[in-house]
Amino acid sequence: MFKSLCRGLATSTGSSVAKAAKKSVPKLQDVVIIGGGPAGLSLLAALKASSVTSHLKCTLVEGSSLEPIRKFGQDPPEEYTNRVVSLTPKSVEFMSSKIGSWEYMNQERVKFYDNIVAYDSQDRAARIAFDGSSLAEDGGFLAVMAENINIQSSLLQRIEAMDPEVAPRILDNTKVVDIQSPEEGSPVEDWPIVKLSNGESIQTRLLVGADGYNSPVRKYARIESRGWMYNRWGVVATIKLQYEDYRSIAWQRFLTTGPLAILPLTEENATIVWSSTPELSDILIKTNPAIFPELVNAALTLDEVSLNFIYEKLRVNPDDMSVLEDIQWRQTRLKITDLEENYPLPVVEVIEGSRAKFPLKLSHADTYTAPRVALVGDAAHTVHPLAGQGLNMGQGDVESLVGAIEKGVLRGMDIGSPLVLEPYTSDQWPGNHALMGVCDKLHKIFSTDWAPIVFVRGFGMKSLNMFDSVKDLMIKSISGKL
Ligand SMILES: Cc1cc2nc3c(=O)[nH]c(=O)nc-3n(C[C@H](O)[C@H](O)[C@H](O)COP(=O)(O)OP(=O)(O)OC[C@H]3O[C@@H](n4cnc5c(N)ncnc54)[C@H](O)[C@@H]3O)c2cc1C
Incomplete structure (x- = not known):
């Protein structure tokens, strides 16, 4: 009896020692990518699609489930989901020719557009229109x-x-719980060890943080990230217009609370990104869905004194239907003669459950690389969405990083070494920084009703709108053709 107990104990201890040993010996990989967002998946696909880097052993770790994404591919929902982005031709070109993923997009749910119209709530005459239809002549588009x-x-x-x-390894529903430097004497001394929530450890030649704004990889590498919160929220929603708008225009009205963008989708669908103060964002989320479409219409046309009056009524009571009469009455007094021509079509419906809000911030990492570490996407930078550039910058990062890794492989170098990685920072960081600066200044210039600034920006918009040659240059720059 005693013997068998001892044997049982020995066996179970033996097996747990064996299990512990199995867990404590990290699996070796060439590249571990943390994050299965657009940036992480793009990097994995691009590395595996390249004939130079496809042999690298890669693992991607994502904390949440990728099942809804798989399901979308087989059985997409009827209505548009609420996270929608504007992609530049440069990003599309990268996804088409380098990654080869564009052909897998559900093409019935993408909308090409050629025009952008931006206008100012403080000065009715201040507007600027970009017409990119000339790009279509050589098969191009604006976004x-x-x-x-x-x-x-x-x-x-x-x-x-x-x-x-x-084929790479993809681990979803698996969180990174810790990242450690190896102990002295380890055969691969400076390769980081990633500890996962499933008990596994992976030691990697190159660790890539595609893990978003709070990036654990950036923290592990002790890369400082600087920036600020805007004290603004981006409220998103899927909406329906009165009918399909064949003009395919992306509209943006600059309100002092933040810009309201109404962006075209297929048929009568559209999406909004309404940057707003914390108080206004609460109102926008809570407003009765029968009132919300008219609230959007009001924000696209009415003056801000009227809007503040309406917001206050909805703050007190989000179901206050009398607001609909207020909006209608104020709109009849507007006397806009070119409403059908120069404004978005009326919004008639908001898709149930599509309203959500996200805090807006600017953050930029001091560098994108450290020994054996690289950052891409929001882990490296987050930007105000008013110019729709965040995901596009992430695509640029991925393209540049893959280029640097390819060069390293072709030269027989260690892909985790600073010599291979640093060209990626010097290639991407300055351009991203300049773009983030422009978005930040636009936010600041347009979020004031201080008369001198309103005058200068109105003058700037009106003047710029008259110079087609300058606008053509800007169109080329927006579409990545410059
Ligand atoms: C309102 C709004 C509108 C926008 N509009 C545009 C637009 O028009 N055009 C544009 O280009 N961009 C736009 N953006 C920006 C764009 O959405 C982001 O830049 C982009 O989605 C970031 O992708 P990412 O893969 O870098 O990061 P994320 O999408 O944040 O992905 C990071 C991933 O890492 C995972 N992760 C984090 N920590 C761990 C961990 N410990 N273990 C495992 N996994 C982890 C997360 O689960 C997540 O899936 C907009 C943003 C907002 C808020």
Whole structure:
């Protein structure tokens, strides 16, 4: 009896020692990517699609489930999801020719557009219109709207269609719980060790943080990130217009509380990004869905004194239907003669459950690389969405990082070494920084009703609007053709 107890104990202790040993010996990989957002999946797909880097052993770790993304590929929901981005032609070109994922996009849910109209709530005559239809002559376009989930789904499909020989490992529902430097004497001394919530450890030649604003990888690498919160929220929603707008225009009205963008989707669908103060964002989320479409229409046309009156009524009571009469009465007094021509079509419906809000911030990491570490996407930078550039900057990061890794491989170098990685920072950081500066200044210039600034910006918009040659240059710059 005693003997068998001892044997049982020995066996169970033995097996737990064996398990512990198994857990404590990290698996070795060439590249570990943390984060299965657009940036992480793009990097994984691009590395595996490149004939130079496809042999690298790669693992991607994502904390949440990728099942909804897989499901989208097979059975997309009827209505548009609420996270939608505007992609530049440069990003689309990267996804088409380098990654090869664009062909997996659900093409019925992407909307190409050629025009942007921005106008100022403080000065009715101050507006600027960009007409990019000339780009169509050589097969180009100004920008394209696509759901984040459509982008992620296309990337996942591209990866899952790859030859099993080069297929990477994707671990979803798995969080990174710790990242450690190896102990002295370890055979691969400076390779970081990533500890996962499933008990596994992976030691990697190159660790990439595609893990968003709070990036654990950035913290591990002790890379400082600087910036500020805007004390503004981006309220998003999927809406329906009165009918399909064949003009395919992205509208943006600059209100002092923040810009309201109304961006085209297919048929009568559109999406809004309404940057707003914390108080206003609460009102926008809580307003009765029968009132919300008219509230958007009001914000696209009425003066801010009227808007503040309406906001206050809705703050007190989000279901106050008398607001509808207020809006109608104020709109009849507007006397806008070119309403149909120069303004967005009326909004008639908001899709149930599509309203959500996100805190807006600016943050930029001091560098994108450290020994054996690289950052891409929001882990490296977050930017105000008024110019729709965040995800596009992430695509630029991925393209540049893959280029640097390819060069390293071709030269027989260690892909985690600073010599390979640093060109990525010097290639991407300055351009991203300049773009973030422009977005930040635009936010600041337009979020004031101080008369001198209102005058100068109105004068600037009106003047710029008259110079087609300057606008053509700006169109080329927006579409990445410059
Ligand atoms: C309102 C709004 C409108 C926008 N509009 C546009 C636009 O028009 N055009 C544009 O280009 N950009 C736009 N953006 C920005 C764009 O949405 C982001 O830049 C982009 O989604 C960031 O992608 P990412 O993959 O870098 O990060 P994320 O999407 O944040 O992905 C990070 C991933 O890392 C995972 N992760 C984090 N920590 C861990 C961990 N410990 N373990 C495992 N996994 C982890 C997370 O689960 C997440 O999936 C907008 C943003 C907002 C808020």
